[in-house]
Amino acid sequence: MNRFLKLIYNENYKIYIRKSTWVMYAILALLIIGGAFLTSVYGDVDKGYDANWREQLEQENEQLLAENEGYGEDEQYLTTYNLDEIEVNNYYLEHDIEPTGYGAWQYVLENAGLLSIVSLLTIIVAAGIIANEYRWGTIKLLLIRPISRTQILLSKYVSVLLFAAFTLLFVLGFSFIVGAVTFGVEGLSPHILLDTNTGLEYVSALKQIMTEYGYGLVNLVMMATFAFMISTVFRNSSLAIGTAIFLMMAGSTIVGMFSERSWAKYILFANTDLQQYAPGYTPWIEGMTLSFSIMVLLVYYIIFMALSWIVFTKRDVAGN
Amino acid sequence: MELVNVKKTIGKKEIIKGLSFTIHRGEIFGFIGPNGAGKTTTIRMMVGLMQLSEGDVRILGKSITTDYKAAVREVGAIVENPEMYPFMTGWQNLMHYARMIPGITKERIREVVALVGLEKPIHEKAGKYSLGMRQRLGIAQALLHRPAILILDEPTNGLDPAGIREIRKYMRKLAEEENVAVIISSHILSEIELICDRIGIIKNGELVAIQGVHDKDHADESAVQRIVMEVKPVDAATRLLKEQFQITAAAMDGSSLSFDENKENIPVIVKALTKQDISIYQIGASNGTLEDKFFDLIGENIIE
Numbered sequence: 001m002n003r004f005l006k007l008i009y010n011e012n013y014k015i016y017i018r019k020s021t022w023v024m025y026a027i028l029a030l031l032i033i034g035g036a037f038l039t040s041v042y043g044d045v046d047k048g049y050d051a052n053w054r055e056q057l058e059q060e061n062e063q064l065l066a067e068n069e070g071y072g073e074d075e076q077y078l079t080t081y082n083l084d085e086i087e088v089n090n091y092y093l094e095h096d097i098e099p100t101g102y103g104a105w106q107y108v109l110e111n112a113g114l115l116s117i118v119s120l121l122t123i124i125v126a127a128g129i130i131a132n133e134y135r136w137g138t139i140k141l142l143l144i145r146p147i148s149r150t151q152i153l154l155s156k157y158v159s160v161l162l163f164a165a166f167t168l169l170f171v172l173g174f175s176f177i178v179g180a181v182t183f184g185v186e187g188l189s190p191h192i193l194l195d196t197n198t199g200l201e202y203v204s205a206l207k208q209i210m211t212e213y214g215y216g217l218v219n220l221v222m223m224a225t226f227a228f229m230i231s232t233v234f235r236n237s238s239l240a241i242g243t244a245i246f247l248m249m250a251g252s253t254i255v256g257m258f259s260e261r262s263w264a265k266y267i268l269f270a271n272t273d274l275q276q277y278a279p280g281y282t283p284w285i286e287g288m289t290l291s292f293s294i295m296v297l298l299v300y301y302i303i304f305m306a307l308s309w310i311v312f313t314k315r316d317v318a319g320n
Numbered sequence: 321m322e323l324v325n326v327k328k329t330i331g332k333k334e335i336i337k338g339l340s341f342t343i344h345r346g347e348i349f350g351f352i353g354p355n356g357a358g359k360t361t362t363i364r365m366m367v368g369l370m371q372l373s374e375g376d377v378r379i380l381g382k383s384i385t386t387d388y389k390a391a392v393r394e395v396g397a398i399v400e401n402p403e404m405y406p407f408m409t410g411w412q413n414l415m416h417y418a419r420m421i422p423g424i425t426k427e428r429i430r431e432v433v434a435l436v437g438l439e440k441p442i443h444e445k446a447g448k449y450s451l452g453m454r455q456r457l458g459i460a461q462a463l464l465h466r467p468a469i470l471i472l473d474e475p476t477n478g479l480d481p482a483g484i485r486e487i488r489k490y491m492r493k494l495a496e497e498e499n500v501a502v503i504i505s506s507h508i509l510s511e512i513e514l515i516c517d518r519i520g521i522i523k524n525g526e527l528v529a530i531q532g533v534h535d536k537d538h539a540d541e542s543a544v545q546r547i548v549m550e551v552k553p554v555d556a557a558t559r560l561l562k563e564q565f566q567i568t569a570a571a572m573d574g575s576s577l578s579f580d581e582n583k584e585n586i587p588v589i590v591k592a593l594t595k596q597d598i599s600i601y602q603i604g605a606s607n608g609t610l611e612d613k614f615f616d617l618i619g620e621n622i623i624e
C-alpha cells in the first residue's frame with residue numbers, strides 16, 4: 001500500500017511540476033476573479049437590508065410596480081423581470097424571512113458552471129497521463145520496475161481523479177475567498193431563495209452547492225475516464241482530448257438527434273445528467289428512471305476501465 | 321541470466337528465431353549485430369516489455385513470464401535511447417525511479433550519480449542534457465537498486481571516444497567489484513569488443529556465434545590469430561613462410577606481412593626468419609580475427 005501511495009505521489013509530481021498545469025490553475029483563477037468583478041459591477045447585487053427590512057421590501061415593491069406602469073408594450077421582458085423581483089420580495093414577507101444580501105456562498109454556487117472547465121482540464125490531464133509516457137519514451141523505464149502494470153495503470157487513474165478533486169477544491173475555495181473579499185459572507189448557515197421548477201424555495205446554500213456540483217461530477221468522471229481510455233488504447237493525447245471534448249459538448253445534441261429511436265436511452269449522454277430525476281424535472285426520454293441511468297453509467301464505466309486495463313497490461317511496448 | 325529458446329513473432333514475421341544463451345555474474349557480455357538484427361527486440365523481452373512468443377527468460381532462476389516482479393527486481397536496463405522526463409532535473413528523474421523500488425536511499429542516489437560523473441549537472445533539467453549525459457543518467461537510473469544484471473542497449477550511441485572509454489571503465493568496475501552481469505548491445509564491434517568477456521553475434525534474429533574475447537590472450541593458446549610483421553626484405557620473408565610453414569602471407573604497405581597463425585608457432589617462425597638474415601622490426605597480433613569473423617558472419621545481413 002505504501003508503495004502504491006508512492007506511485008500516486010510520482011504521478012502527481014509529474015502533473016504539478018509542469019508549467020502547463022499551473023497555467024490551467026491561473027486561467028481558473030482569472031475566471032473566478034473576473035467573474036466576481038463583472039458581478040459586482042454589472043450584476044444586481046443586493047445591498048442587504050437592515051432591521052427595517054419589511055418596510056424596505058414593501059417600498060421596493062411599490063417602486064417596481066411604478067416602473068412597470070411606465071414600460072411600453074415592447075418592454076415586456078422588463079415588466080416580467082420586475083414581477084419576478086416582486087414575487088421574491090413577497091416570499092420573504094409572507095414567510096417572514098429576513099433576506100440576506102449577495103455574498104460568497106452565492107458566488108460559489110454561481111460558479112458551478114466552472115465545473116465544465118474543471119472537466120475540460122481533467123480531460124486534458126487524463127488524456128496525457130499515459131500517452132505522454134509513450135511520447136516521451138519514458139514508458140519503457142516506467143514499466144521495467146518490480147511493479148505490476150495494473151498498479152501503474154491504477155495509480156495513474158487515481159491521480160487523474162485526484163487532480164479533478166484538487167481542482168474542484170481550488171474552484172470552491174478560491175471562489176469563496178474571492179466572493180468573501182468582493183461581496184462579504186452571508187453568514188455561517190447561509191440560505192438562499194431558489195427559483196426552481198416548482199416555484200420559489202428557501203434552501204440551505206451549502207446543500208445547494210453540493211447538489212449542483214455533485215450532479216456535474218457524474219459527467220466529469222465519465223468523460224475523464226473516457227479520455228483516459230482513449231489515451232491508453234491509442235497512445236495519442238490529442239485524439240483523446242479531441243474526442244472527449246467533442247462528445248462533452250455535443251452530448252445533448254446527439255441525444256436530441258436520436259431521441260426518437262428506441263435505443264436513445266442507452267446513449268451515455270442521455271444518462272449523465274442525473275438531475276433529470278430530481279423533483280420538478282422530467283426525464284429526457286420517457287420511461288427512464290434513476291436506477292436505469294445508474295446501471296447504464298456503470299456499464300459504460302466498466303467498459304472504459306476494462307478496455308484501458310486489457311490494452312495496457314497486455315500490450316507489447318515496442319517501437320514508438 | 322538465461323535465455324531458453326526465445327522466439328518472437330510479430331504478425332507473420334518471425335523476428336527472433338530461438339535464442340539460447342547464458343550470462344554469468346561478473347561477466348560482460350557483448351550482444352553484437354547489425355541494425356535490425358533483433359537486439360532491441362531481444363532486450364525488450366528480457367525485461368518484460370514484450371511478451372515472448374515462445375521460450376523463457378530466467379533471471380537468477382526466476383522466470384520473467386511467470387514470476388515477473390521477482391525477476392525484474394534483479395534487472396537494471398536502458399532500452400534504446402535513454403529517455404528521461406525532460407521537464408525534471410536529473411536528480412528528480414532519479415528520485416522518481418527510486419520511489420518505485422523500496423530501500424533506495426538518497427545516499428545511494430548520490431553514489432550512482434558520482435559513479436557516472438553527473439554531480440555537476442544533476443540539478444539541471446534533463447531536457448537540456450546532451451545525449452551523452454542522458455546515457456549516463458540512464459545508466460545511473462539502471463543501477464539505483466543494485467541489480468544483479470545490467471542491460472544496456474547501445475550505450476555508446478552518441479558518446480565521444482572519451483565517454484566510451486569511461487563507460488568501459490565503470491562497466492569493468494561493476495562487473496568485478498559488484499559482481500554484476502553486464503549485457504551490452506551494439507552494432508559496432510570495435511566499440512565494445514575491448515570491454516567484453518564474451519561476445520554473442522546475432523543476425524536476422526539468430527545467434528550465429530558466441531565467442532570469448534580473451535581466448536587468444538590466455539586460455540586458448542592454440543587459437544588462430546592474425547599476425548602482422550614488419551620485415552625486410554619482404555619477398556624473402558614471404559618465400560620462407562611459404563616454403564617452411566605453408567603460410568600464405570599477404571604483403572601490406574610495402575614493409576609488412578600479414579597472416580593467420582597460431583600464437584604458439586610464432587617463436588619458431590621468428591627463429592627461422594632471423595636465421596635467414598631477415599630483419600624483424602615489429603611483430604604483433606591484432607584482433608583481426610574477431611573482426612573478420614564478425615564480418616564473415618554478418619557480411620550480408622538481409623532481413624527477410
Ligand SMILES: Nc1ncnc2c1ncn2[C@@H]1O[C@H](COP(=O)(O)OP(=O)(O)O)[C@@H](O)[C@H]1O
Pocket residue numbers: 318319330335353354355356357358359360361362623
Ligand atoms: N513492433 C514491430 N513490428 C514489426 N516488426 C518489428 C517491430 N519491432 C521491430 N521489428 C523488426 O524486428 C527486427 C529487429 O529489430 P530490432 O530488435 O530493433 O533490431 P536491432 O535493435 O538489432 O537494431 C527489425 O527487422 C524490425 O523491423
Ligand SMILES: [Mg+2]
Pocket residue numbers: 356359360361400473474
Ligand atoms: Mg536496437
